[in-house]
Amino acid sequence: PPSQPPAERVPNPRSYALSPQSLKILGESVHSTLDDRLGYYDSMQVWQANSPSTLTFTSRDLDADPEKSTYLGACCEDQALVATLWEEIQAAEVTECLTDTRLKSVKCGDSTMLASAQTEDGSIIRASVLVGADGGNSWVRKAAGISRIGGEYEQHALTFTVSLTDPIMRRAFQRYLVDGGPLALLPTYSPKHAVVVWSTSPETLSEWKGACDEDLVHHLNSCLREGPQRVPSFMEDNMNQSWSAGGIFSNIAYGAERVLDAVHYGLAMASQHPNPTFLVPPTISGIASPKFTFPLSCFQATTYVKGRIALVADAAHTVHPMAGQGLNLGLADVRALVDSLEKAHSSGMDLSSFLHEYNSNRHRSVSVSLGGIHALQRLFRNQDTLLTHAKTFGLNVVQNVGPLRRQLAVAAAHGIAI
Amino acid sequence: GCGGGLLSESLARLGATVTAVDPSIQLVQQAKTHAQLDPKTTSIDYRGGYTVEQLAQEHQNHQLSSSFEGYDVICLLEVVEHVTDVHSVLSSVRSLLKPNTGRLFVSTMNRTVKSNLLAIVGAEYIMGYLPPGTHDWNQFRSPAEIQQLMDEAGLEQVNVNGMVLTKPPLCGQWDWKLDPSDVDVNWIGTYKVKLEDRPQQS
Numbered sequence: 040p041p042s043q044p045p046a047e048r049v050p051n052p053r054s055y056a057l058s059p060q061s062l063k064i065l066g067e068s069v070h071s072t073l074d075d076r077l078g079y080y081d082s083m084q085v086w087q088a089n090s091p092s093t094l095t096f097t098s099r100d101l102d103a104d105p106e107k108s109t110y111l112g113a114c115c116e117d118q119a120l121v122a123t124l125w126e127e128i129q130a131a132e133v134t135e136c137l138t139d140t141r142l143k144s145v146k147c148g149d150s151t152m153l154a155s156a157q158t159e160d161g162s163i164i165r166a167s168v169l170v171g172a173d174g175g176n177s178w179v180r181k182a183a184g185i186s187r188i189g190g191e192y193e194q195h196a197l198t199f200t201v202s203l204t205d206p207i208m209r210r211a212f213q214r215y216l217v218d219g220g221p222l223a224l225l226p227t228y229s230p231k232h233a234v235v236v237w238s239t240s241p242e243t244l245s246e247w248k249g250a251c252d253e254d255l256v257h258h259l260n261s262c263l264r265e266g267p268q269r270v271p272s273f274m275e276d277n278m279n280q281s282w283s284a285g286g287i288f289s290n291i292a293y294g295a296e297r298v299l300d301a302v303h304y305g306l307a308m309a310s311q312h313p314n315p316t317f318l319v320p321p322t323i324s325g326i327a328s329p330k331f332t333f334p335l336s337c338f339q340a341t342t343y344v345k346g347r348i349a350l351v352a353d354a355a356h357t358v359h360p361m362a363g364q365g366l367n368l369g370l371a372d373v374r375a376l377v378d379s380l381e382k383a384h385s386s387g388m389d390l391s392s393f394l395h396e397y398n399s400n401r402h403r404s405v406s407v408s409l410g411g412i413h414a415l416q417r418l419f420r421n422q423d424t425l426l427t428h429a430k431t432f433g434l435n436v437v438q439n440v441g442p443l444r445r446q447l448a449v450a451a452a453h454g455i456a457i
Numbered sequence: 458g459c460g461g462g463l464l465s466e467s468l469a470r471l472g473a474t475v476t477a478v479d480p481s482i483q484l485v486q487q488a489k490t491h492a493q494l495d496p497k498t499t500s501i502d503y504r505g506g507y508t509v510e511q512l513a514q515e516h517q518n519h520q521l522s523s524s525f526e527g528y529d530v531i532c533l534l535e536v537v538e539h540v541t542d543v544h545s546v547l548s549s550v551r552s553l554l555k556p557n558t559g560r561l562f563v564s565t566m567n568r569t570v571k572s573n574l575l576a577i578v579g580a581e582y583i584m585g586y587l588p589p590g591t592h593d594w595n596q597f598r599s600p601a602e603i604q605q606l607m608d609e610a611g612l613e614q615v616n617v618n619g620m621v622l623t624k625p626p627l628c629g630q631w632d633w634k635l636d637p638s639d640v641d642v643n644w645i646g647t648y649k650v651k652l653e654d655r656p657q658q659s
Contacts, residue, residue: 150491151490151491151494152494153494167495386467386471387466387467387468387469387470387471388466388467388470389466389494389495396630399630
């Protein structure tokens with residue numbers, strides 16, 4: 040069993056962004072054990088490389104009552120979470136816990152037959168319900184013959200811990216860079232350390248993974264701290280095309296762009312948001328941990344339930360990290376699955392009686408979340424000028440329409456579709 | 458009327474010692490096989506091809522030699538609408554029920570226009586939840602009619618509740634709740650042995 044990571048000063052970059060709802064699902068006991076290992080943040084500022092619009096979510100968006108929502112999210116190290124959960128397992132009334140045991144096949148079972156799993160040494164384990172919680176490359180999903188749809192993104196992600204010159208002040212930042220991929224800076228339990236999650240092309244990643252710390256730090260700071268630039272001119276994009284009608288159209292296009300600029304800046308500055316509209320992220324002073332890369336994908340299993348087998352979290356679905364939803368969606372699955380098991384158990388029924396309800400609830404909800412996040416990824420990857428105007432306008436609209444921004448925040452926090 | 462054993466298994470898992478009776482031999486055989494899947498249900502005493510009258514007779518015959526005081530709980534759920542001689546069933550049940558603390562639960566459907574539309578036209582013919590002809594609407598009984606039959610059999614009513622859906626079963630999810638004010642379709646009543654009537658010694 041894993042043990043708690045030593046109380047080092049440098050947080051491990053292998054971390055998750057947990058919503059308050061997720062910490063509620065994990066329970067009081069887990070939350071209080073983890074409390075001083077969490078990087079809480081009260082706001083998340085989202086903006087683009089080349090436009091002035093900014094979208095800032097705060098904990099007030101989750102709940103207007105300042106007593107109730109004390110934070111927007113919390114960054115939690117994987118090691119700390121796993122060690123805490125193992126302690127919970129050992130304290131709970133778990134009949135049997137087999138470690139270092141490999142399975143070689145499963146049977147899904149049905150109403151007349153239990154599910155079963157055969158271990159490599161030949162013994163058979165029978166169960167009313169068999170839960171596959173084994174991640175994106177789920178062996179259980181494959182062994183049960185459940186297929187999935189989706190694909191790998193061209194982008195990969197790079198993550199590492201950085202040291203800061205000034206404390207990050209419980210704020211999270213995410214900027215969509217010129218190449219489209221988001222660069223996120225997340226608080227940790229150490230105020231002068233943050234976790235960087237950078238999604239971009241594999242070529243860019245390997246270039247920077249191998250670069251010296253000084254160059255990387257300089258590049259990160261310029262990406263995060265350079266002011267928003269004007270949207271590139273429509274005319275510049277189309278220099279190669281021949282505008283036979285020349286003069287008049289170019290003037291109209293120029294005029295239209297000026298109007299749009301005025302609108303964007305006007306909206307950005309006239310934001311009704313109670314907090315200041317734009318905050319410059321803290322300066323990064325150094326790279327504080329090894330760098331890890333991982334591939335990104337968006338997959339949805341065709342079903343989460345087959346016979347008496349249920350899939351949860353990444354085994355059921357994977358998502359781009361840009362919205363910080365991965366584990367939140369997974370924990371919402373767990374809550375729904377436990378509810379269906381409790382419903383059966385409290386009536387003395389076969390535990391698998393309501394698995395179909397778990398499937399229809401979560402499959403539908405997650406499909407919409409995945410669709411939304413994937414659409415956002417496709418949108419931001421594209422650098423087309425017209426699209427940039429639309430995105431800018433869109434971000435400004437969401438920012439300024441309080442109810443809409445709050446709805447998005449709540450939906451994200453609860454891992455549900457809007 | 459244990460049928461395929463759904464209720465029997467639930468009660469066994471919740472901690473009860475269960476004797477399950479049904480006139481059908483085939484259904485009870487299926488129930489026995491299914492009960493082997495869970496250690497908590499293997500001890501259910503299933504009697505297929507057996508009626509409650511026969512069970513009552515069996516206990517009567519052993520009365521002098523056994524310390525059997527009666528069952529704490531007897532369930533006749535969705536049974537009375539399929540039975541031709543309700544009085545005979547209820548009399549047998551009364552003799553098997555523990556006096557004072559024993560409780561009989563009877564659930565059935567009320568004979569109303571609404572129950573005809575929902576349970577027969579709706580459930581059988583439109584939604585296909587049940588095969589057409591599963592229920593004979595003329596066999597449905599209101600709480601008042603059942604109370605009359607109980608009285609004749611030496612049992613008295615404790616309470617009656619309607620069983621209503623909390624929302625339409627649109628996504629295949631059936632969520633029921635008890636409602637004392639709506640007995641128009643499905644309802645369930647609780648009964649006990651009438652205090653003045655002691656079970657007769659034969």
